[in-house]
Amino acid sequence: MTDAASLDGAGVMLAGRQVLSEVSLRLAPGEVLGVVGANGSGKTTLLRALLGIVRLSSGQARLAGHPVRELSEAQRASRAAYLPQDRRVGWNLPAWRVVALGAPTLAPERARDRAVSALARLGMAGLVERGVIDMSGGERARVLLARLLVTGAPLLVADEPAAGLDPDAQFQVMEILRSRADRGGAVIVSLHDLTLAARSCDRLAVLAGGRLLACAPPAAALTSDALRAAFGLEGRLVSSPFGDIVAARRGAWGASAGP
Amino acid sequence: MRLIVGLLIVLLVALALAVGLGETPLSLSQYRQAVGDIGSAPAQILWSIRAPRALAAALVGAALGLAGATMQGLLRNPLADPGVLGVSAVSALGASVVIALGLAASAGAVEAAALAGALAAGALLTVLAARLAEPQSLILFGVALSAMGGAATALVFNLSPSPVTTAEVLSWLLGSVADRDASDLAVALIPAVIGAALCLRSGPGLRMLTLGEETAAMSGLAMSRLRAAAVAGSALLTGTAVALAGVIGFVGLAAPHLVRASVSDDPGRALVPSALAGAILLVTADLAARVIPSAEELKLGVVTALFGAPLFALVAWRAARSWRG
Numbered sequence: 001m002t003d004a005a006s007l008d009g010a011g012v013m014l015a016g017r018q019v020l021s022e023v024s025l026r027l028a029p030g031e032v033l034g035v036v037g038a039n040g041s042g043k044t045t046l047l048r049a050l051l052g053i054v055r056l057s058s059g060q061a062r063l064a065g066h067p068v069r070e071l072s073e074a075q076r077a078s079r080a081a082y083l084p085q086d087r088r089v090g091w092n093l094p095a096w097r098v099v100a101l102g103a104p105t106l107a108p109e110r111a112r113d114r115a116v117s118a119l120a121r122l123g124m125a126g127l128v129e130r131g132v133i134d135m136s137g138g139e140r141a142r143v144l145l146a147r148l149l150v151t152g153a154p155l156l157v158a159d160e161p162a163a164g165l166d167p168d169a170q171f172q173v174m175e176i177l178r179s180r181a182d183r184g185g186a187v188i189v190s191l192h193d194l195t196l197a198a199r200s201c202d203r204l205a206v207l208a209g210g211r212l213l214a215c216a217p218p219a220a221a222l223t224s225d226a227l228r229a230a231f232g233l234e235g236r237l238v239s240s241p242f243g244d245i246v247a248a249r250r251g252a253w254g255a256s257a258g259p
Numbered sequence: 260m261r262l263i264v265g266l267l268i269v270l271l272v273a274l275a276l277a278v279g280l281g282e283t284p285l286s287l288s289q290y291r292q293a294v295g296d297i298g299s300a301p302a303q304i305l306w307s308i309r310a311p312r313a314l315a316a317a318l319v320g321a322a323l324g325l326a327g328a329t330m331q332g333l334l335r336n337p338l339a340d341p342g343v344l345g346v347s348a349v350s351a352l353g354a355s356v357v358i359a360l361g362l363a364a365s366a367g368a369v370e371a372a373a374l375a376g377a378l379a380a381g382a383l384l385t386v387l388a389a390r391l392a393e394p395q396s397l398i399l400f401g402v403a404l405s406a407m408g409g410a411a412t413a414l415v416f417n418l419s420p421s422p423v424t425t426a427e428v429l430s431w432l433l434g435s436v437a438d439r440d441a442s443d444l445a446v447a448l449i450p451a452v453i454g455a456a457l458c459l460r461s462g463p464g465l466r467m468l469t470l471g472e473e474t475a476a477m478s479g480l481a482m483s484r485l486r487a488a489a490v491a492g493s494a495l496l497t498g499t500a501v502a503l504a505g506v507i508g509f510v511g512l513a514a515p516h517l518v519r520a521s522v523s524d525d526p527g528r529a530l531v532p533s534a535l536a537g538a539i540l541l542v543t544a545d546l547a548a549r550v551i552p553s554a555e556e557l558k559l560g561v562v563t564a565l566f567g568a569p570l571f572a573l574v575a576w577r578a579a580r581s582w583r584g
Binding site: 048051053073074076077078080081082083084086088089090091092093094097098101104105131144147 | 335463466467468469470471473474476477478479480481482523524525526
């Protein structure tokens, strides 16, 4: 089967600095891949590189087998949809209009129907007409997630979709992304919460200083060594009746990764 | 759609008033004569003096309203406007140089210079905007560009040997649609129509930009083409307006602001209503400039600035508060 997305020896230079080096990974349909790492470790750059938003200085990024730089804008959008970390919205559009932007080629009526049902799925049926700037941060995050879902793209790329949300909403976001993967889609998502990442992802890519330390199932990726190298933490993944938890404290050596 | 029809009706009423009312009071029989006998003096006043002037005001207002709405959508900034961003000032500089060089009589020279200035400013702003993470910061460059355009125009005055030329440029800079005739309108119509088409084409892209540059870039829309259309379109419209009427401030700021609530803040749907609102604003302002009793006839640019500047302060205040939140 063709990979949903892949990076082969990908490197990225930004302002003369090597932000990402020699990263190779592949993502299969039906899979949720988490990207974890300290601030500045290259998580966002990895996602942008995969989507062709930043130019690679070396290596290759592919979406569904095609080099991303060779795809037209429309072809790229039909293969992958992106939810950036920045949730600011320029104008106070009603929620459904923002969600409908995920399907710009649909007839307005159909786009509206899809937007309304996507909002309903996220428990936002009552806020369809509410202006997005008038919403709380959590509500707006869900509206933007709904926009990602109505794109219908087989690959969803979400940069910290759980940041700033309450615990229940964090689980909900990850469940929704998971249900997309269960229906054959592929999801790549950057996360700061290691416990959330360990519980909701099939595999984790651990980044430190722009390099990939590990890309493996959570138990194999979040080893004590990886926690130390990537985060400067002393700890490990432990199991609890409610699921796995990353138990850790600051290491005596401080953060060894990142700038 | 209902909004557009409503605005069209208001615009037609404003145009009728602008043609009907003026410094020279006419009696009922004279109005009848104006409609019945094209060669009569009242007909001359209505159809050869007032009507072209009113239509010029409508065209300039629509151009500025549409340019303002496009720039606001492009920059996600309610303070963007051809005047604030310096496009009008650079366009006026181009036209001033041509007037000061005594070339104003050559057909199309002022128009071409105004368009060239507007396009140059538009291109510069686009290059800058691509390098800024915060579209809001572009306003600061606009202020600088506006100041540079103004300074260079002042230099033109300074170096101009003839006080007559200086007076001519100054009078033109204050902004007016007085004494425009049908041929002026015809010349302006071509770049205005091209500019309007480009701006309207960029509508879906402007709406997508609501979600920021990255999401728009990944949306499947050909964003670089839509962005170029928006910049070129709004620059052409601004250049047309400046060529026809000099510098008229704040219409591009105010018109989108007036219609935004009725289109639920949608930058794509705000375009046509903003053009109509701009036309209504300027036809009304020009009527006011004509009928307000004063020793010298008030200049249209002066009237719009007097009303527009406080509005700008109000919008800036609100925008600053929403950024903080």
